[in-house]
Amino acid sequence: MGEGQGGGEKMNNSRPLPLPFIPSRQGRGSFRTETNSDALPLLKVTDLVAGYQDRKIIDRISFGVPPGCFLGIIGPNGSGKTTLFRVITGFLNPWEGEVLYQGKNTARIPASDIAKEIAVMPQGMDSTFSFRVEELVAMGRFPHLGRLQKSGKRDRDVIRQVLQLTDTEDFKDKKLFELSGGERQRVFLAQALAQEPKLLLLDEPTAHLDIGHQIRILDVIKRLNRTEGMTVIIVLHDLNLASLYCDRLILLKDGFIFEEGSPSEVMTYETIEAVYETVVLVNENPVTKRPHVLLVSMEQQGR
Amino acid sequence: MTYRHTKVFIALFLLFIGTFLLGLAFGGSNLSLSSVVTAIFQPEKDSIASTIVWQLRVPRFFLGVLVGAGLSVAGCVFQGLLRNPLAEPYTLGISGGAALGATLAIVFGLPGVLGRIALPLAAFLGAFLSLSLTYAVAARRRFSIPTLILGGVILSFLFSALVLLILSVADTDKVHGTIIWLMGDLSATETGMARVAAFPIVGGIVIMILLAQQLNILTLGEEKATYLGLNTESLRKIFFLAASLITGACVAVSGLIGFVGLIVPHFLRRLVGPNHKTLIPASALGGAIFLPLCDTIARTIIAPLELPVGVITGIAGGLVFISFILKTKNWEIF
Numbered sequence: 001m002g003e004g005q006g007g008g009e010k011m012n013n014s015r016p017l018p019l020p021f022i023p024s025r026q027g028r029g030s031f032r033t034e035t036n037s038d039a040l041p042l043l044k045v046t047d048l049v050a051g052y053q054d055r056k057i058i059d060r061i062s063f064g065v066p067p068g069c070f071l072g073i074i075g076p077n078g079s080g081k082t083t084l085f086r087v088i089t090g091f092l093n094p095w096e097g098e099v100l101y102q103g104k105n106t107a108r109i110p111a112s113d114i115a116k117e118i119a120v121m122p123q124g125m126d127s128t129f130s131f132r133v134e135e136l137v138a139m140g141r142f143p144h145l146g147r148l149q150k151s152g153k154r155d156r157d158v159i160r161q162v163l164q165l166t167d168t169e170d171f172k173d174k175k176l177f178e179l180s181g182g183e184r185q186r187v188f189l190a191q192a193l194a195q196e197p198k199l200l201l202l203d204e205p206t207a208h209l210d211i212g213h214q215i216r217i218l219d220v221i222k223r224l225n226r227t228e229g230m231t232v233i234i235v236l237h238d239l240n241l242a243s244l245y246c247d248r249l250i251l252l253k254d255g256f257i258f259e260e261g262s263p264s265e266v267m268t269y270e271t272i273e274a275v276y277e278t279v280v281l282v283n284e285n286p287v288t289k290r291p292h293v294l295l296v297s298m299e300q301q302g303r
Numbered sequence: 304m305t306y307r308h309t310k311v312f313i314a315l316f317l318l319f320i321g322t323f324l325l326g327l328a329f330g331g332s333n334l335s336l337s338s339v340v341t342a343i344f345q346p347e348k349d350s351i352a353s354t355i356v357w358q359l360r361v362p363r364f365f366l367g368v369l370v371g372a373g374l375s376v377a378g379c380v381f382q383g384l385l386r387n388p389l390a391e392p393y394t395l396g397i398s399g400g401a402a403l404g405a406t407l408a409i410v411f412g413l414p415g416v417l418g419r420i421a422l423p424l425a426a427f428l429g430a431f432l433s434l435s436l437t438y439a440v441a442a443r444r445r446f447s448i449p450t451l452i453l454g455g456v457i458l459s460f461l462f463s464a465l466v467l468l469i470l471s472v473a474d475t476d477k478v479h480g481t482i483i484w485l486m487g488d489l490s491a492t493e494t495g496m497a498r499v500a501a502f503p504i505v506g507g508i509v510i511m512i513l514l515a516q517q518l519n520i521l522t523l524g525e526e527k528a529t530y531l532g533l534n535t536e537s538l539r540k541i542f543f544l545a546a547s548l549i550t551g552a553c554v555a556v557s558g559l560i561g562f563v564g565l566i567v568p569h570f571l572r573r574l575v576g577p578n579h580k581t582l583i584p585a586s587a588l589g590g591a592i593f594l595p596l597c598d599t600i601a602r603t604i605i606a607p608l609e610l611p612v613g614v615i616t617g618i619a620g621g622l623v624f625i626s627f628i629l630k631t632k633n634w635e636i637f
Contacts, residue, residue, distance in 0.1 A: 091526055115532030122530070128386040128522045129577030139520050143532040175576075195531075 040103065042067040042199060042231050043088070047097035050087045056095075057083040059255040067198075070225050070232045072242040074266075075252030076276055081235045082123060084252065085203045088233065089120045101199070115143035119197035123204050123235075125188040130177040133168060133187050134159065140194030158194055166190040166220055182213030189217060193224070200224075203235045214238070218245050243267055243290045251275060267291040308581050311574050315588045322596045326364040327356050329603045362494045364595050366556065367612075369497065370489070371563055371594025372587040373504040373553040377546040378564025379571075379586040380511055383518045383579060384542045385448055392550040392564035395455030395543070396433040399462025401554040402485055404429020406466045409481050410473045422484065423496055423555040430551035433458055438543070446539045448525075487560030487613030489598050500552040507549035508587055510541070515579035518542065522577075560594070560613045562620045567593055570624070573631075593620070 041064030051057040057080045065071050073081050086092035088099055090106050099106045106114060119140070127136065140162075141155045163169040166186045176184060185205060192200060200221065206214040222245055224230045236242040242249060243263040251259040251266050253275045259266045269282040272293060279301050281294040327339045334342070338352045346353035377392040385394070392398075408414065408425030417424070440454035441447070470478050511518070517538055520528045528535045553560070571585040597615040604610060 086526075089530060091529055110532075111529055111534060112532035115530060118530075120527075120530035122524075122526045125527065126524075128524075129383075129572075131519070131577055135519070135576075135578050139516070139523070139531065142516060142520060 041065055041100075042069075042102060043233070044100040044103075045088065045097070046100070048084070048087055048094050048099070049096040050083055050092060050094045052083075057255050058087065058094075060097075061252075061255075061257055062097075063250060063257065063260065065199075065231060065233060067231055068225070068229045070222065070245060070247045071234070072246030072249045072263075073233065073235045073252065074237075074239060074242050074249055075258075079252040079275075080255040081252055082203055083255075085201065085233075085235050089118070089122075089201055090114065091122075112143060115195060117197060118199045118201065119192040119195040120201045121188055121192045121203065121205055123207065125185070127176055130175040132172070133174055133176065133179070133190075134163070134172040136176060136187055137163060137168075137172075137190045137194050140191040143195055158196060162190040162193040165193065165224075167216070182209050182216070185209060185213065185217060186220075189220065193220075197230065199231045199233070201233045204237055205234070206241065207237065214241060221245075239267065239272070239293045240285075243292065244285070244288060264291050267293060308575050308585075311571075311585065312588070315585065315592065318592050319588060322592050322599075323364060326367070326595050326599045327360045329599050330355075330360060331602065331607050333603075362497065363489055363598070366489050366497045367595035367598045368591040369501055369504050370553045370557045370560065371567075371590035371592070372508060373549045373590070374560065374564040374594070375567035375586040375590025376508045376511055376583055377549045377553070379568035379579070379583055380518065380542055380546040381564075382568055383522050383577075384539065384546070385452055386522055386524075387452070388569070389565075390452075391562075392546070392553070393459070393559070393561070395451065395547065396437050396459035396462065397430045397547055397550045397554065398559050399459040399466070400429040400431070400433025400436075401426040401551065402429065402466050402559060403462045403469075404432070405484050405558070406469050406481050409484070410469055410477050419493055420496065423500075426558075427551055427555035429462075430547070430554055433462060434544075434547045434551065437547075438540075441543070446536050446543070448539075451539070451543065483611055484558045486611035487558040487616070488611045489557050489560075489594075490602075490609060496556055500556045503548045503552040507545045507552075508583070510545045511579075511583050514538070514541070515583055518579045519577075558611075558613065560616055562613075562616045563590055563594055566620045566624045570627070 043065040045064070046062045048058050048061045049056065061084060073084060075081050083092065087094050090099070090111070093107070101109065101114070101118070137159050138151065138155070141151060141158065144155070145151060160169070163172055166189050168183065168186050168190050171179065171183065176187065179187065189202075189205065192202075202221070205217050205221075209217070218241065221230075221232055221234070225232050234242075234246070236246075246263060248261065249259075249263055249266040250257055251271065258275050259271050267282055268291075269280055272280050272282065279296045279298075281296065283292045283294060284290070285292045324336060324339060327343075328334045328336055332355070334352055334355065338349060339356060341348050342353040342356040346357060374392050378390070381390040381392060381394055382388055384390075404425040404427070405422055407429075408421050413421040413425060436458050437451070437455045440458075441451045444450035466481075470481060473481075517533060520531050520533055521535065521538060521542075523531075525535050528538075550564075567589045568582065568586045571589045572582055575581045575585045594612070594616065597619055598612045600619065601610040601612040601615045604615075
C-alpha cells in the first residue's frame with residue numbers, strides 16, 4: 001500500500017464524481033422513486049426458512065422487490081441479514097420457501113444465466129492475488145462472453161464506462177494491493193457493475209470506510225438506480241446511510257421481519273429501541289428530510 | 304498482453320534457445336558450439352557428435368522441457384486453485400503416492416521382471432491411487448479448498464510413512480536406488496515413455512490455458528466466483544484432476560524433482576503479474592528453461608558422474624530465490 005494510496009486519494013478529492021447524486025429537497029415523500037408496487041415484482045421471496053447445519057437463522061420471511069426499487073436490509077448483528085442475503089443470491093439453499101426472479105425460481109436458473117442479470121458484491125470482498133484494477137473489472141464481463149471468451153469492443157466500452165462511473169479510471173493500471181480500502185471497494189463495485197446487472201445486491205459495501213468513501217460508493221449506486229432503473233438490494237449496518245439512500249427498508253430481528261416500509265415508517269424511535277435494545281432519538285435530517293438516528297450513551301440516559 | 308509482457312516473453316524465448324544450445328554442448332563430453340550447430344544442421348559430417356546430440360542430448364533436453372513446463376504449470380494452477388502461495392504440484396499427495404509405487408516396485412524387483420517400464424508405471428499407478436483417495440475425501444465436502452488441502456496433505460504424510468516403513472526393512476542397495484529415484488532424475492527415461500507422458504502433460508497445459516480466466520475468477524473466492532456464473536465445484540474438480548494428471552505424468556518419467564513447481568510460478572508472477580492468462584504460458588516457458596538448465600549443470604558439474612537433477616533444482620533454485628527476495632524491495636509473494 002503506502003505510496004500508491006496517497007496519489008489515488010488526492011486525485012479523488014480534486015475531481016468529484018461526474019453528475020453527483022444530489023438528494024432531493026422536496027420532502028421525504030418525493031424520495032420514493034416511481035416504483036409501482038402493483039407491477040410484477042422483480043424479485044419475490046416467499047416463506048424463506050434457512051440456516052447453517054441445524055441452526056435456523058431465517059424464519060419465514062416473505063417480501064417482494066418491485067423493479068427500480070432501492071431496498072435496504074437492516075438489523076442488529078446476528079439478526080440474519082447476511083444469511084438472508086446469501087439465500088437471495090442463491091449461494092445458500094433455503095430449507096423451505098423459494099426465491100423468484102421475474103417469476104422464475106432462482107434455484108432452477110443456471111448460475112451462468114443469473115450472472116447476466118444479477119450482480120452481487122459480497123461482504124469483505126478481497127482477492128488472493130494482486131491483479132491489476134482493469135483485469136479485475138474485466139472479470140465482471142465474464143458472464144457475457146461467448147464460448148471462446150474473446151472480449152470485444154462492447155466489453156471494452158462497458159469496462160471503460162464503469163471505471164469512469166466509479167472514479168477508478170485513474171488507477172486502472174495499478175495493482176490492487178497498492179490501493180486503499182476505499183479504492184479497492186470501488187474497484188469491486190466496478191467489477192459488479194461491469195456485469196450490467198438489472199439487479200444489484202450488496203452486503204455492507206461501506207463497511208470500514210470513512211464517510212467520504214461511504215457516500216462515494218452509495219452515490220454511484222443511487223445514480224444507476226435512478227438513471228438506468230437498476231434495482232438495488234443492499235444490506236447496511238449504518239441506519240443513517242440506509243435512511244439516506246433507500247426507498248424501502250426491511251428491518252430484521254432474530255430472523256424475521258420486524259418492520260417493513262419507507263425509512264420514515266421503519267425508523268421511529270420506538271421500533272429502533274425495541275430492535276436494538278438501546279435508547280435513541282430519531283430526528284429529521286434538515287437537508288434530506290429523512291429520519292436520522294441519534295445515539296445516547298447508557299451513562300447519559302439517566303440525566 | 305502488454306508491452307512489458309511481450310518483452311518478458313521475448314527474453315524467455317531467447318533464454319530458451321540459449322539453454323537449448325548449452326544443453327546440447329555440455330555433458331559427459333563437452334562439444335564446442337560450432338560442432339553442436341554442425342551436428343544439428345549437417346549430422347552426416349561428424350557422426351560421433353551428431354550421435355551424442357541427436358541420440359542422447361536432444362531427447363533428454365526435451366524430456367526436461369516437458370517435465371519442467373508440466374511441473375511449473377501444475378504448481379501455478381495449484382497455487383491459484385488453493386489460493387495459497389505455498390502450494391506446489393506435490394502439496395496434494397501426488398508425490399507420496401508416486402513414491403510409494405516406485406518404492407514397492409524397486410523393493411519387489413519389478414524392473415527385473417517388466418524392464419524399464421516398471422518404475423514409471425508403478426509411480427504413475429501410485430500417483431493415481433493418491434489422486435483418487437484425495438478426490439474421494441474432497442468429494443464428500445463439495446470439493447472445498449480446506450478439505451482438499453487437508454485431505455491431500457494427510458494422505459501425503461500417510462504415504463511417506465509407508466515408504467519409510469518399507470525402506471526401514473529393505474536391502475541397502477534397494478534403499479539406495481529408491482533414494483536416487485526420490486531425488487528426481489532425467490537420465491533413466493526412454494524416449495518412448497517420454498512420448499507417452501507428453502500427452503497428459505501437453506493436454507493438461509492446454510486445458511489450463513483455455514480455462515485461465517475461470518482460474519482467475521476462482522481466486523476471488525467461492526462466493527464471488529459463483530456470483531459470476533461459475534460452477535465452482537466442477538471447476539475445482541477439473542483443475543485438480545488436470546493438474547494432478549500433469550504431475551503424475553511428470554513424476555512417472557522423472558521421479559520427484561522438487562522446487563520447480565514452487566519457484567518458477569512465483570518468479571514469473573513477479574515478472575508478468577498474477578493473471579493466469581499470461582502467467583500459465585510464462586510459467587510453462589520458465590519451467591522449460593529452468594529444468595533443462597539445472598539438468599545440464601547436474602551432468603556437467605562432477606562429470607563423468609551425474610548428480611540427480613532434483614539436487615540442483617533445490618540448491619540453485621533455493622539460492623537464486625532467496626537472493627531475489629533479499630534484493631528486491633516490496634516483495635509481494637502474491
